[in-house]
Amino acid sequence: MTTVVFFLMPGVHLLDLAGPAQVFSTAADFGQPYDLAYVAESPTVVSGQGLPLTADTAWPPLGPDDLVVVPGRRAPTVDAVLAAPVGDPVLAALRGHHARGGTVASVCAGADVLGRAGLLDGRRCTTHHDVQEDLARRWPRATVVRDVLFTSDDRIVTSAGIASGIDLALHLVAVRHGPAFAARVARDMVVYARRNGHEPQTSAMLRHRSHLDDVVHRVQNLLDERFAEALPLTGLARAAGVGERTLTRLFTRATGGLTPLRYQQALRLERAEHLIAHGSTVEAAARAVGFEDPRMLRRLRARAESAV
Known part of the structure; x- marks a missing residue:
């Protein structure tokens, strides 16, 4: 069983979360062993669209085959988007999972949390076009790639904005189970086969x-x-x-x-x-x-x- 943990910040964008979650849930419906979990620093998180969400406050045990996804969040300003209130225990959990061989992914401005965990240093990454320049300034040791939907570098996978989280998740499914299976998942979601982050959009x-x-x-x-x-x-x-x-x-x-x-x-x-x-x-x-x-x-x- 592969556990996919979504870490939810206050103001989490619903589609940043729901898109990848739907991909892995559909993959599970088709027989792949995915178990989805939702973790936050408080038991209730209000999404950026105003919908209250519930989550666990304790992280499940994770192994090298498991995945952690950090969706982005909505905030009044760019600075606020990139300054999400995330505590040191969460950053340590992200670092520890990657150090043990696991994959850590982000959607949209969730990449900044990976930066605070030290996971972007020396690696390629991307984020929403509105915050790309700010992300590059905040983490100068990272290589922020423009005009792609997602990047993958040493088990650090980052995607652009909002709906591109679907592309990221389908890419991970294709890597694990092959492009034909990913195409089946995409078709069931009525997005058919999606774009590739290393090619034109x-x-x-x-x-x-x-x-x-x-x-x-x-x-x-x-x-x-x-x-x-x-x-x-x-x-x-x-x-x-x-x-x-x-x-x-x-x-x-x-x-x-x-x-x-x-x-x-x-x-x-x-x-x-x-x-x-x-x-x-x-x-x-x-x-x-x-x-x-x-x-x-x-x-x-x-x-x-x-x-x-």
Whole structure:
């Protein structure tokens, strides 16, 4: 059983908390062993949106496989947002969990609490765009990364603002259980497959999801989950209950010009770029995303670079 502890500060943003909590709760519904816990310095915490929340004041036992998440908070000023009233015992708990091999994450301005615990020193991090400069000034030994949704550095995972906590949590689920499982969780939450924090803040999985064609969405769901497999047009059309020519016509119209094959290639390319950015060779990344010949991946990368 993996315990996910959410530390709640006064004024906690509901979506900072609810987004990641929903991801791990949905993962548990699908059979993964997650147990969610909520800890605060007082038994009642009033959220930034005025909703009172109850929490435990004692931390549960935590091991290396467990996760602590610090959501951000709402306050009248930037200084107040970054000066959340958090005591030394909480900071010691965060440091101790990380020192024992555990993962510590933050959403939005929750990154400042990690900074006070000494966990941002020498590491990459991010936060909401409104407080990025202030966070960088407060913790000059950290590298604050702009214009990403989340960063991960030595089991310190930080995300930008509000809804990006969902991206952070889906990333952690994908790392632990694979991208296909994360895509299943995302689809159940009606966010489909989400963006990656180390890549531009748009992706094929989002750019081509703004349409209302249920047939195309069903095919995209299949491609999102099984993009590394060989998925002939015949099988996709059969799964969608339409003919091949009809599927191609509907898909191209809904996605602004992409065929199912080009959409699948875009998914493979984005995943391969993520793997390469994390130290994989082009050959290994090509195999991981389903290309039998790495030359195909090289051609797609060259085509994407020339289009920039």
